[in-house]
Amino acid sequence: MKLRALTAAAVLALSASAARADEFINVLTGGTSGVYYPLGVALSQIYGKAIPGAKSSVQATKASAENLNLLQAGRGEVAFTLGDALNEAWKGNEEAGFKAPLKKLRTVAAIYPNYIQIVANADSGIRTLADLKGKRVAVGAPKSGTELNARDIFRGAGLSYKDLGKVEYLPFGESVELIKNRQLDATLISAGLGVAAVRDLATAVKIVIVPIPAEVVAKIGEAAYQAGTIPANTYGGQAEAVQTVAVQNFLVTHEGVPAETVYRMTKSMFDNLDAMVAAHAAAKAISREGAAKQPPVPLHPGAEKYYRETGLIR
Numbered sequence: 001m002k003l004r005a006l007t008a009a010a011v012l013a014l015s016a017s018a019a020r021a022d023e024f025i026n027v028l029t030g031g032t033s034g035v036y037y038p039l040g041v042a043l044s045q046i047y048g049k050a051i052p053g054a055k056s057s058v059q060a061t062k063a064s065a066e067n068l069n070l071l072q073a074g075r076g077e078v079a080f081t082l083g084d085a086l087n088e089a090w091k092g093n094e095e096a097g098f099k100a101p102l103k104k105l106r107t108v109a110a111i112y113p114n115y116i117q118i119v120a121n122a123d124s125g126i127r128t129l130a131d132l133k134g135k136r137v138a139v140g141a142p143k144s145g146t147e148l149n150a151r152d153i154f155r156g157a158g159l160s161y162k163d164l165g166k167v168e169y170l171p172f173g174e175s176v177e178l179i180k181n182r183q184l185d186a187t188l189i190s191a192g193l194g195v196a197a198v199r200d201l202a203t204a205v206k207i208v209i210v211p212i213p214a215e216v217v218a219k220i221g222e223a224a225y226q227a228g229t230i231p232a233n234t235y236g237g238q239a240e241a242v243q244t245v246a247v248q249n250f251l252v253t254h255e256g257v258p259a260e261t262v263y264r265m266t267k268s269m270f271d272n273l274d275a276m277v278a279a280h281a282a283a284k285a286i287s288r289e290g291a292a293k294q295p296p297v298p299l300h301p302g303a304e305k306y307y308r309e310t311g312l313i314r
Helices: 002-021 036-050 064-072 083-091 145-156 172-180 196-204 214-220 259-271 273-279 281-285 301-309
Strands: 023-028 054-059 078-082 105-121 136-138 166-168 186-191 207-210 225-230 242-254
Touching: 023 036, 023 064, 023 259, 036 054, 036 078, 036 259, 036 273, 036 281, 064 078, 064 083, 064 105, 064 145, 064 242, 078 083, 078 105, 078 145, 083 105, 083 145, 083 242, 105 145, 105 172, 105 196, 105 225, 105 259, 105 281, 105 301, 136 172, 145 186, 145 214, 145 242, 172 186, 172 196, 196 207, 207 242, 214 225, 214 242, 242 259, 259 273, 259 301, 273 281
Parallel strands: 023 054, 023 078, 136 166, 136 186
Antiparallel strands: 078 242, 105 186, 105 207, 105 242, 225 242
């Protein structure tokens, strides 16, 4: 009887140990028609193979602002976000969707840049930012990273939402469908190059990518924004390169995620960049060399361990 009791106790102890070994990693992404979602799916698969006991999942969200608030509340372990939204979250800018400073946030890595892509139906007559006056324009989900970008871009161009004929707060996929149906003139998209929704739109109607001149970028006055270029032929019918704005994307976590888990998350992503690129071409811009430079919020100790181990920081 004593032996049976000891055996039973050992089984219970092993079961408890196994239960503790399970780690739940919820990857917070964005809308399914954007870039965050396929990259998040790839990350989830990488984590599931590389981290012992990991049970990973992917959650579609309204992207940056929602992701950061969810992380602060402990309702996710890693998330994609735009750098400007991350900066506003750290400061606690209520107008940007953050009622208080989100001080639990920690950086995992700078990843790839988003490009502000203002896409218009060619029949709308829109060729410049000034031509958006009086037009029907989608600016992203309310207080999403895209919508924060829209406010800043219009401000730099001397425009506001009041100058537009109609403002729609919609994600990429929905705004593209409305342009196809002639119910919308243009949409502002903040994403990696080669957005599937825009490629699809270019096969249905003739499109124009509206340039954002360097002087507009300078007038915004935010370090998160840099002048960028959308290369020629990124989308069907786009024969020439287009000036625009680039904003760095980040992978972030929160202080409650164990250091060893974040270390493995960081290492496994960089060890499997080919899988990220296979998920979306935007991942071609992800590199170890730039991952730990000037993060808007402190690095997580687990990520810092990886960068020190690989000699990227000292």
